[in-house]
Amino acid sequence: MQLSNDLQQSSPPQMAEKSRPPARVIAIIPAHNEEIGIAQTIDSLRRQTQSPDRILVAADNCTDGTVDIAKAMGVEVLETWENTAKKAGALNQALATVLPCLQPSDVVLMMDADSRLNHDFVAAGMAYFKHWPMRGGISGSYVAADHPSNVALLQKIEYTQGLRTVHRRAGRIHVLSGAATMFTVEALRKVADMRGSNVIPGEKGLVYDECSLTEDYELTVALKRVGFDPRCAIDCVVVTDVMPTWHEWMIQRLRWQRGTLETLFTYGFVEHTRKAWAVQTWTYFRTIIPLLTLMTWVYALTFEGVAFYPIWLLAIPVFMLDQLLATWNAGPKARIYATLIVPLWVYETYQSVVYWKALRLALQGGEKEWLT
Incomplete structure (x- = not known):
């Protein structure tokens, strides 16, 4: 070994x-x-x-x-x-x-x-x-x-x-x-x-x-x-x-995320939690990026001219290749799902909803429920 x-x-x-x-x-x-x-x-x-x-x-x-x-x-x-x-x-x-x-x-x-x-x-x-x-x-x-x-x-x-x-x-x-x-x-x-x-x-x-x-x-x-x-x-x-199932996944992730946030609230912003606070900040900011992107496009299409540059399409195969390599050890079917991008986007969108619900529960406090 x-x-x-x-x-x-x-x-x-x-x-x-x-x-x-x-x-x-x-x-x-x-x-x-x-x-x-x-x-x-x-x-x-x-x-x-x-x-x-x-x-x-x-x-x-x-x-x-x-x-x-x-x-x-x-x-x-x-x-x-x-x-x-x-x-x-x-x-x-x-x-x-x-x-x-x-x-x-x-x-x-x-x-x-x-x-x-x-x-x-x-x-x-x-x-x-x-x-x-x-x-x-x-x-x-x-x-x-x-x-x-x-x-x-x-x-x-x-x-x-x-x-x-x-x-x-x-x-x-x-x-x-x-x-x-x-x-x-x-x-x-x-x-x-x-x-x-x-x-x-x-x-x-x-x-x-x-x-x-x-x-x-x-x-x-x-x-x-x-x-x-x-x-x-x-x-x-x-x-x-x-x-x-999606339902069981949701209640598990809700417990995980709420528990993480409540642990950080308990310890506060100390030496050994600062990176975790940064990760959580980025996690929540990342969940609103699609909304910000959509708002930007709506504004541009409504009030400004939009020019299309085909060269930006080259980013798509690069991103697909990155997803393929990152998922390689998960097996053939997983590689296909990851390369298609859309299934992971749906998964992350659903996860974003769970994150915000967990934040609400963590801020509200009250009796804690073991969710799974």
Whole structure:
């Protein structure tokens, strides 16, 4: 296994003490009614070249066969009690049982119950931590699972293009993927210790902020605030399910965007959120560019003469080629969709509507609703 170039160039290796015992890996899978995919998720952990030392399913208010399937596969199952904080609450309860008996150099792998890891995910992640322990968190490179619906294909294109950008930025990420991320125990404990301070909001002693709609993004900001430099690893691949319908996609994205905005509102404009604020500003400005363009054309056609220069048509094949290359790894059908441009334009337009609705909800405040 080779470490990716982006992390090799980041910082000098730090040698572990010879007397230190090998780091252990504990896998935690939060699950709410995941009987359809939980077996495949556990199986992907069992097939690792470096198997986790312990697998724990945090079954949160399950009313289906999730618990029975997990127990039948021989893994530990923690059934949450009085949890009203959804995924964040389930993870906090699981972490409360495992963190006290771990060493700072041990690693906790948190992964969704609808995700599957490539066979050397754990080994690759441990290699990164061995050389760069101050990463604190190593996110998997998320790949969308295949699904026959059009909206699923558009998500696959989105994930592929987004991951290409992340890898070009040396693995620097906006959020440690909830699909699968490895954390050092040292990093998780430091976040828990600093919660409730002027550095990290929330309840002291908890790793995850149970008030956040996007607990994975909030934890990413928290890790950066306490001095860690989390990255995405190109050779830690995780395949994750996507939303199969437009309605499910909409409520998922509404939660993601509202949670991101509320996290930024909570932390404010501080050192580790300034880039995120800039990204959000550009995101919202970009949503109104088509409207501004339309208004410009209407004005020009109404009050001024418009000259057509055919040379500008050359930009179209250049843009189509760029979309083709950016989507290449998503497969033949995705390449066609991306090259046609129109399907992605429709997708982004729909996403713009979700962004503005999320902004309205974030500004209004009030009771938070877990949307998916």
